[in-house]
Amino acid sequence: MQIGIPAETVAGETRVAATPETVKKLTASGHTVVIERGAGVRAAYIDSAYEQVGATLTDNAYTGSKIILKVRAPSGDEIKQLEANSIIVATFDPYRNPELDAFAAQQVSAFALELLPRTLSRAQNMDVLSSQANLAGYKSVLLAANEYQRMFPMLMTAAGTVKPARVVIMGVGVAGLQAIATAKRLGAIVEATDLRPTAKEQVESLGGKWLDVPMSDEEKARAAEAAKSGYGWQPGEQYIKDQAAIVDKAVSNADIVITTALIPGRNAPRLINATTVAKMKPGSVILDMAVETGGNVEGSQVGETVVTANGVKILGIPNIPATLATEASALYARNVLNFVETLFDKEKNLVLSQDDEIQKALLVTHGGQVLLKRG
16 A cells, blocks of 8 residues: 655644555555655755655655655645545544545545544554653753843852742643653752642652642542543632642742643643733743643744843743754654554555544544544
8 A cells, every 4th residue: 555755844843654664564554655855855855865765756746655654744735636535544633623524625635643542552552642742741841941131050150059940830741741850850940739639749749849729528539530531621610729829929939930731622721920020020931831721821933032021031842852853853754653653454444434442533524524523
């Protein structure tokens, strides 16, 4: 079967959906792999590296390809290039994507990788959200440190003592945990908060301080139930007020704040308002990792560094994994390969089945219909 790897067209997207490592495995399984010239160059994967493992270079990877692998879903005229009844595996931002009907009209079976059920153990090696968030959490600390005009670690010098930076991480998922670990390695004092009480042990195991918010027994039960899905819970009014007070105090005293909170299919929750930002010290830095989906921080802007009246920098850096394109592509491509392998049976026959819990969860268009429930 021919598998096509087009170049990414979204501005700033430097990743590629297949690397020489994964292409070699695909060709070893009997597939023909065609890759658009230059598709991997921005991730440091040159054309000759793909040729050496059996890929064919092309000017159009869509032509004749039964399966298309991408980082970002095709859009506009790209969709029209998809072969009828072909398969596209990519990230779609499906709840916000206005072009799902176009995929359905093209009779395309579209798999949105970010819909992967994270509670399934057999799906862990396909989890693109986790693999990319891990890298983003690491790089977010470095990006914030680059803007911060002081040092992270404490130093004792003849000229005086350098105080350690105080870092607050809001949202302790995969990205948040990696951010905690990275900030600690750089020598900062780290505090963290999350809606999931179970995150406390993880934070403390990495050397961070847990910003504890009092919870009733009912709230603890609801939070524990929500944690089974891998996501946060919807807190009550009193909890929100208590959390806001604790967060306001911690953020006001912080030198670096990194927010990571995302809710699938919805705008990012607002965690920091302008009133709190106004209390921060001049030179403090906030990095809003959720800026592309509405932002956790009031005033953050996609692709911009906003400097407030009191001298606080708010970084709205989009697509942070793309700043680590080589490693991000390597992990993403392995996730994709692991998923693609599930589409074939032992006899190497393509099998699309909505009885398969992973395929069913990821399939957003099929048979001329949009399967995703929106709204």
